[in-house]
Amino acid sequence: MVGLFAQYEEGPFFDEMFAAGGGVRSHYQRLYNRFTEMSAEDVRRKHLVAERAFLTQGVTFTVYNDQEGTERIFPFDLIPRIIPAAEWELIERGLTQRITALNLFLRDIYHEQKIIADKVIPAEIVRSAVHFRPEMVGFSVPKDVYIHICGTDLVRDGEGRYLVLEDNGRCPSGASYLLQNRQAMKRVFPNLFARYLVRPVDTYSSDLLDLLRHVAPAGVNDPAVVLLTPGIYNSAYFEHSFLARSMGIEIVVGADLVVQDDRVWMKTTSGLKRVDVIYRRIDDDFLDPKVFRKESVLGVPGIVDVYRKGHVSLANAIGTGVADDKVVYYFVPAMIRYYLGQDPILPNVETYLTYFDKDRAYVLEHLDQLVVKSANESGGYGMLMGPQASAEERERFAKALRQNPRNYVAQPVVSLSRAPSMCEGRIEGRHIDLRPYILYGDKISIVPGGLTRVALRKGSLVVNSSQGGGSKDTWVLHE
Amino acid sequence: MLSRVADALYWLSRYVERAENNARMLDVNVQLMPDAQMLNHVNIHQHWESIISSLEDTKLFEGLYTGISGEAVVDFVSFERRNHNSIYSCFTHARENARTVREQISTEMWEQLNRMFLRFRSGEAEGLFRSSSYDFFKWVVEGCQLFNGTTDATMSHDEGWDFIQAGKFLERADRTSRILDIKYHILLPSGERVGGNVDLIQWMAVLKSCSALEPYRRHYRDLVAPWKVAEFLIKDQNFPRSIWFCVDRLDQSLHRITGIDRADHLYKVEAERLSGKLLADLSFITIGDVLQTGLHEYLDTIQLRLGEISHAIYKGFCEWLETPAASSAADAA
Numbered sequence: 001m002v003g004l005f006a007q008y009e010e011g012p013f014f015d016e017m018f019a020a021g022g023g024v025r026s027h028y029q030r031l032y033n034r035f036t037e038m039s040a041e042d043v044r045r046k047h048l049v050a051e052r053a054f055l056t057q058g059v060t061f062t063v064y065n066d067q068e069g070t071e072r073i074f075p076f077d078l079i080p081r082i083i084p085a086a087e088w089e090l091i092e093r094g095l096t097q098r099i100t101a102l103n104l105f106l107r108d109i110y111h112e113q114k115i116i117a118d119k120v121i122p123a124e125i126v127r128s129a130v131h132f133r134p135e136m137v138g139f140s141v142p143k144d145v146y147i148h149i150c151g152t153d154l155v156r157d158g159e160g161r162y163l164v165l166e167d168n169g170r171c172p173s174g175a176s177y178l179l180q181n182r183q184a185m186k187r188v189f190p191n192l193f194a195r196y197l198v199r200p201v202d203t204y205s206s207d208l209l210d211l212l213r214h215v216a217p218a219g220v221n222d223p224a225v226v227l228l229t230p231g232i233y234n235s236a237y238f239e240h241s242f243l244a245r246s247m248g249i250e251i252v253v254g255a256d257l258v259v260q261d262d263r264v265w266m267k268t269t270s271g272l273k274r275v276d277v278i279y280r281r282i283d284d285d286f287l288d289p290k291v292f293r294k295e296s297v298l299g300v301p302g303i304v305d306v307y308r309k310g311h312v313s314l315a316n317a318i319g320t321g322v323a324d325d326k327v328v329y330y331f332v333p334a335m336i337r338y339y340l341g342q343d344p345i346l347p348n349v350e351t352y353l354t355y356f357d358k359d360r361a362y363v364l365e366h367l368d369q370l371v372v373k374s375a376n377e378s379g380g381y382g383m384l385m386g387p388q389a390s391a392e393e394r395e396r397f398a399k400a401l402r403q404n405p406r407n408y409v410a411q412p413v414v415s416l417s418r419a420p421s422m423c424e425g426r427i428e429g430r431h432i433d434l435r436p437y438i439l440y441g442d443k444i445s446i447v448p449g450g451l452t453r454v455a456l457r458k459g460s461l462v463v464n465s466s467q468g469g470g471s472k473d474t475w476v477l478h479e
Numbered sequence: 480m481l482s483r484v485a486d487a488l489y490w491l492s493r494y495v496e497r498a499e500n501n502a503r504m505l506d507v508n509v510q511l512m513p514d515a516q517m518l519n520h521v522n523i524h525q526h527w528e529s530i531i532s533s534l535e536d537t538k539l540f541e542g543l544y545t546g547i548s549g550e551a552v553v554d555f556v557s558f559e560r561r562n563h564n565s566i567y568s569c570f571t572h573a574r575e576n577a578r579t580v581r582e583q584i585s586t587e588m589w590e591q592l593n594r595m596f597l598r599f600r601s602g603e604a605e606g607l608f609r610s611s612s613y614d615f616f617k618w619v620v621e622g623c624q625l626f627n628g629t630t631d632a633t634m635s636h637d638e639g640w641d642f643i644q645a646g647k648f649l650e651r652a653d654r655t656s657r658i659l660d661i662k663y664h665i666l667l668p669s670g671e672r673v674g675g676n677v678d679l680i681q682w683m684a685v686l687k688s689c690s691a692l693e694p695y696r697r698h699y700r701d702l703v704a705p706w707k708v709a710e711f712l713i714k715d716q717n718f719p720r721s722i723w724f725c726v727d728r729l730d731q732s733l734h735r736i737t738g739i740d741r742a743d744h745l746y747k748v749e750a751e752r753l754s755g756k757l758l759a760d761l762s763f764i765t766i767g768d769v770l771q772t773g774l775h776e777y778l779d780t781i782q783l784r785l786g787e788i789s790h791a792i793y794k795g796f797c798e799w800l801e802t803p804a805a806s807s808a809a810d811a812a
Contacts, residue, residue: 055597056590232579245582255800256483267482269638269736269796 003036004043004427008420011429014160016081016419027084027477034192035079040425047078047422050184059180059238074177075470077421080185081432081452082196088448088476091154091162094346095436096444097336099150102167102323103440104339106146110136110319120338121331125355128406129328130376131170131321133284135291139308141317142215143442148315149208150438151175151450154346156417163349163414165433166329169320171281174451174471175204175437176239179246181451181473197478199448204437205246208279211441212247215313216276223276223313226250226266228257230282230298240281254282259302264312277313278303284318326375326409327353349414354405363401363410367394370410372401385461387413416461419472421454431455433463434474449474482797484580485642489792491576492646495592498569499623500654501556504530504661506616507688509553511680527552529664533657536562553612558605566619567604570596585633591626595619641732645792648732652725653785656778658688659712662705663775674705682708689720709774710766722781723761729788730754736796748795753788757781 001008001022010018017028024032035043053059054073083091108115109126116123126132151172153165182201186193209225216223229240231253244251256266257275265272280287286296288304306312322328330351333344352359352370363370367386374382384397401408418429436450452472453463463469508530527547531540536555539562544551559565563572574596577589598604608615627647634640662685671677682703686692695703695711698718715721730741733754737747746752769777 056593232575237578238581241581250481250484251582252481253483256481258799267799269480269482269485269642272799 004038004040005032005036005420008427009429011418012158013415013429013431014156014158014417015429016417016432027082030195031080031082031192034189035420035427043078043422044425046188047076050076050078050188053184053187054180059177059242074465075456076181076184077430077454077456077470077472078185078188079420079422079427080473080475081419081434082475082477083449085477085479087162088199090345091436092446094162094164094344095152095438095446097340097342097345098152098164098167098332099147099438099440099444101332101336101339102150102169103144103146105335106317106320106323107144108339109322110139115335115338118338120334121328122355125327125331125406126322129322129325131284131319131325133319133322135304136317136319142217142310142313145215145440146317147320147323148211148215148317148440150440151435152438154434154436155349155414158415160417162346162434164329164332164346165349165414166326167323167332168435169323170283170316172435172437173236173239173281174435174453175447176242177471178437178447178449178451178474179204179242181471185473196475198475199478201447201449204447205243207439207441207445207447208243209247209249211439212249212277212279212315214441215315217310217313220276224266224274225277225279226252226257226275228252228254228278228280228282228300230254230286234281236281243279249279254298254300257300257303259300259306262306262309262311264300264303264306275312277315279315284321287314287318321376324376326351326373327355327406330409349411352410354401354408354410359410360401360405363408364398367398369412371413372397372408372410375407375409385413413461416455419452419454421456421470421472423456423458428458430458431461431463432472448476480583480638482800484583484639486793486797486800487576487580488583488639488642489646491573491580491592492643493650494569494573494576495623495626496647496650497564497654498566498573499620500651500658501564501566501569502616502619502623503688503690504654504658505553505556506613506620507684509549509612509616510687511684523549525664529661530556532664533661534564536564553608557608557615558599567599570599580639583639585629587629587633588626591622591629595622595626638736641735644732645729645736648725648729649785649789651720652722652729653782655689655712655720655722655725656781656785658685659709660775660778661685663778678705679703685712691718691720694718706766706770709769713769714761714764714766723758726754726758726761730758733792748791750788750791750795753784753791757784757788 010022017025017032019025051073054076059073105115115121116126147169149172151168151174153168154162155165156162179201212225213223226249227240227244229237229251231237234240241251250266252266258265258267258272260272264275264278266275282298285293287299288301289296289299290301291304303312304318307314307318329348330353333348336342336344352363354360354363363372370386372384372386377383384393386394416431416433419432420427421430423430432452432454434450434452437447439445452474453469454472455461455463455468456470457468460468508526524547527549530552531537531547534556540555543559543561544555555562555565557566560567562568570592574592577584577592581589604615607618630640630643662681682705683692686695686703686708689712691712695708698711698715699707701707711718711721713722716723718724730751733751734741737751739745739747739751744755746755
């Protein structure tokens with residue numbers, strides 16, 4: 001290896017660019033050549049161009065508890081991740097299968113609960129899921145679609161197999177970064193980009209709008225669609241605003257909406273105007289102080305009642321969070337077999353449920369080798385990295401999971417694949433994951449690629465932006 | 480459009496205009512200082528005091544600074560973050576408002592505001608000021624004009640744009656009246672007579688603050704005379720910073736928003752009625768009447784009436800922002 005790659009080490013991981021032994025994988029060859037032509041200074045300059053564009057355009061996320069300048073840019077890595085067509089085809093089939101099953105599961109548990117009666121998943125697991133909404137039992141959502149927008153996190157193990165790490169069926173974020181990363185790459189590497197046949201991602205916004213219009217209440221021909229945001233202090237506000245802008249719809253906060261006469265209205269300069277579809281980026285808990293958290297000031301009092309009467313549609317539906325529960329995740333392969341009669345195309349990461357006595361005993365014995373996760377936390381919080389944790393931390397988790405076995409799962413440490421990334425003027429391998437975005441309207445569509453998140457800290461396996469993660473553009477090739 | 484959005488567009492535009500006018504005013508006054516070398520210490524003091532009092536910020540200023548001086552006033556009006564109306568604060572507010580309506584304005588408008596704000600935040604703006612106050616004020620004024628030009632050239636001229644125009648012209652009318660009023664607060668040094676050299680320099684400074692010296696000269700082809708300056712800045716129908724011109728554009732925008740034809744002399748909301756009435760008054764009053772009332776008193780009334788219009792704009796287009804949904808928010812807070 002030469003140039004910026006001179007000191008590159010693949011390490012004992014699956015490397016996206018280099019096959020074992022150091023040969024460049026064929027789909028990365030052009031990219032490799034291009035980067036070996038450049039000096040560290042060239043790369044630094046290109047990186048500055050990209051970062052400046054992000055900052056001026058306000059492509060930022062909000063950091064809490066940071067007085068001065070609450071906005072940061074999401075660190076962007078210049079070296080894209082490339083997915084060959086055949087690999088993508090597998091991912092696409094796998095995700096389509098998975099979301100179909102998850103959606104059938106939600107339909108089922110909010111209606112007949114056959115999957116419980118057939119003993120595929122214990123009733124207690126479903127009913128004790130934090131985000132299970134008894135209020136929604138018996139209610140039929142428009143067109144039977146619950147998860148309209150899903151972000152499913154994929155990782156690759158030591159052999160390069162794609163595994164599902166978790167599903168985000170509530171308000172997954174990050175799609176705007178995927179769109180912005182692509183723009184930045186086109187600007188910074190126009191020629192390289194042109195030489196690869198990369199599948200475009202720009203239809204995401206129009207696909208999303210089509211989907212939102214599709215789920216409008218019956219009888220509404222030209223629905224008024226809005227995006228409901230918690231407001232400018234939300235960490236994902238840039239994304240909310242970006243998506244609303246690219247769909248040409250209003251972005252509203254709770255205070256812009258009001259419920260009257262069984263309808264939801266927005267307050268405009270010429271009085272109240274009816275709203276038919278709400279792409280809400282607010283969790284169930286905050287949606288309606290009359291039904292969920294009483295103290296919520298972000299939501300709209302009475303909106304759930306209008307929803308239940310079918311006069312306004314919400315995407316995603318209320319109650320999808322039960323599918324995000326990491327204990328429920330354990331059962332997704334079983335759901336796929338149960339509802340579809342198929343074997344899962346994309347396997348789960350091997351998972352132990354401390355809810356089961358046998359698994360719990362195993363987990364307690366092997367805490368120093370496992371990752372323990374709480375069922376309902378995200379963003380890299382509420383987890384124990386067994387091998388790195390202190391004896392004290394392990395003891396704390398051992399106690400917690402004995403006390404509340406329903407609330408934990410454990411997994412072996414997956415040695416996430418690594419991709420070459422720019423680190424202080426050199427190229428080094430860093431761990432990555434992939435979050436594709438699945439849209440479920442009258443059909444299921446997945447924007448080619450997704451958001452590749454990268455753990456920029458050396459050795460780190462945590463890709464979350466709150467913990468030193470960045471992102472890369474993701475190129476899915478035509479062939 | 481959403482009431483909240485209309486309100487934010489209106490205010491972001493007012494803040495940009497306010498920043499620009501602050502810079503204009505300070506620039507001319509800083510430049511005036513060398514000419515005023517003949518003024519003694521007391522006069523210089525009064526000179527700066529007049530600026531603070533025309534901004535109605537005397538109390539806040541006195542709370543923050545120990546004595547009045549050119550440096551203190553410039554710092555207070557340019558960089559002081561505790562001054563809600565300083566140039567820095569104006570950009571902060573304008574940008575915050577823009578951030579809540581990011582999708583309603585063009586990318587170029589946002590970028591321009593964000594750039595101005597970031598240069599203040601990084602200290603770059605203050606550095607520029609230290610090396611050349613002239614360059615700093617020029618940069619602020621040009622930055623605001625770039626924003627206005629960008630707004631005209633990249634944003635659809637629809638309802639949102641009209642709220643931006645309404646904010647801009649209402650603020651500009653108010654600021655022009657304040658700049659003109661500064662002259663009332665500055666006393667002439669003893670021994671100087673009205674119409675004398677110093678008096679003239681001060682009137683010219685007023686015109687320069689509004690970029691009006693050259694248009695004034697073209698219009699009157701005459702020496703600078705106090706009552707003509709007042710007449711020009713109050714009543715001229717072609718100069719884009721005169722009060723008449725600003726109120727006329729404000730009235731136009733309000734009528735476009737409601738869809739009421741101005742030619743019919745009708746109105747739909749109170750704000751239109753008030754702006755129409757003010758415009759009529761400005762059209763038919765003579766400068767003789769103004770001077771008889773007293774220039775300062777007259778300008779005071781104008782500021783008051785502009786305030787009423789601003790309030791009526793909120794009542795007419797945004798009042799329901801405080802209806803049911805928001806009340807539960809208030810309870811919890």
